[in-house]
Amino acid sequence: MATDTALTATGDHERADGTEHHHPPDSYYVRIAIILAVLTAIEVALSYLGAPTLVEVGGLLLVMAIKFVMVALHFMHLKFDSKVLTRVFYSGLLLAVSVYVAALLTFRVF
Amino acid sequence: MTDISAVTAEERAAKEALTTAPSSAMIEDSHGHVTNTGISNEKLAMWVFLGSECLLFGGLISTFMLYKENNEAGGPLPSDLYDIPFTSISSFVLLMSSLTMVLAVAAIGRGDHRKLRTWLLATALLGGIFISGQVYEFQLFVKEGMGFTTNTASSAFYALTGFHGVHVSIGIVMLISAFTLSARGRIPTGSESIEIIGLYWHFVDVVWIVIFTVVYLIK
Numbered sequence: 001m002a003t004d005t006a007l008t009a010t011g012d013h014e015r016a017d018g019t020e021h022h023h024p025p026d027s028y029y030v031r032i033a034i035i036l037a038v039l040t041a042i043e044v045a046l047s048y049l050g051a052p053t054l055v056e057v058g059g060l061l062l063v064m065a066i067k068f069v070m071v072a073l074h075f076m077h078l079k080f081d082s083k084v085l086t087r088v089f090y091s092g093l094l095l096a097v098s099v100y101v102a103a104l105l106t107f108r109v110f
Numbered sequence: 111m112t113d114i115s116a117v118t119a120e121e122r123a124a125k126e127a128l129t130t131a132p133s134s135a136m137i138e139d140s141h142g143h144v145t146n147t148g149i150s151n152e153k154l155a156m157w158v159f160l161g162s163e164c165l166l167f168g169g170l171i172s173t174f175m176l177y178k179e180n181n182e183a184g185g186p187l188p189s190d191l192y193d194i195p196f197t198s199i200s201s202f203v204l205l206m207s208s209l210t211m212v213l214a215v216a217a218i219g220r221g222d223h224r225k226l227r228t229w230l231l232a233t234a235l236l237g238g239i240f241i242s243g244q245v246y247e248f249q250l251f252v253k254e255g256m257g258f259t260t261n262t263a264s265s266a267f268y269a270l271t272g273f274h275g276v277h278v279s280i281g282i283v284m285l286i287s288a289f290t291l292s293a294r295g296r297i298p299t300g301s302e303s304i305e306i307i308g309l310y311w312h313f314v315d316v317v318w319i320v321i322f323t324v325v326y327l328i329k
Contacts, residue, residue, distance in 0.1 A: 092161025
């Protein structure tokens with residue numbers, strides 16, 4: 001189950017292909033978490049503001065997308081990892097969004 | 111004039127090198143296994159699994175969007191019963207569990223096993239609080255007369271949030287297993303297993319980011 005990677009003096013993983021898997025300091029992750037918490041608060045506030053539907057829905061979807069990408073990039077390390085993984089994940093996501101938006105359009109949900 | 115025998119020897123050496131040396135596209139992963147990508151099979155498999163999970167949750171979210179106003183069979187709609195402040199706190203708890211998870215991954219990267227166990231336990235605890243909140247919400251909804259089979263909207267709601275809850279519960283089991291293995295000294299420094307569990311946990315978090323907005327906040 002467990003596997004090892006070589007560790008450099010700074011605590012970064014050194015892969016066999018010569019690239020390094022950087023671990024940012026803990027404070028970096030804390031900053032990201034604070035931004036995510038603030039975005040969540042903005043989301044909740046937006047839902048209570050009573051703005052026009054288009055502004056409210058558009059704003060909520062935008063904040064949701066920013067939060068999603070931030071977690072994927074920073075916490076799931078897509079920013080630091082091989083681009084192959086980004087392509088694998090976003091291919092599945094894009095396929096899901098396309099299929100279900102098409103399905104919902106067929107049922108005239110929007 | 112060129113020396114034919116020398117050329118032949120060079121060609122032979124080149125051919126030999128081609129057949130014995132690994133292709134430049136083949137790179138060893140962290141296990142020492144040769145892979146085309148340089149990424150371990152386990153990690154790639156988790157990412158492929160997460161990509162496919164997008165389709166599962168996409169289907170459940172779409173079904174909810176399709177039927178969220180459908181209470182032809184009677185009974186309340188899920189949107190009549192939402193307690194947004196309560197769910198916002200639950201969302202915040204799950205979001206913070208992603209922070210503790212990434213700190214656990216960073217800790218094992220540094221070889222700090224004590225911190226690894228602390229963050230793993232904190233993540234499992236926050237996950238447990240989220241699940242408790244969900245169970246509390248479900249029992250309140252049932253008391254208000256919205257059971258799983260009350261109407262189509264309630265079925266779609268419970269199927270979506272219930273599936274997510276099951277994913278969180280599986281994640282908690284994985285975290286506790288990792289904690290136990292670490293306590294027994296069976297997780298070596300730099301172990302990729304913790305990173306793979308982390309990927310699953312963060313995915314559960316990003317799915318909730320979507321559910322919270324699409325199901326709870328968008329009217």
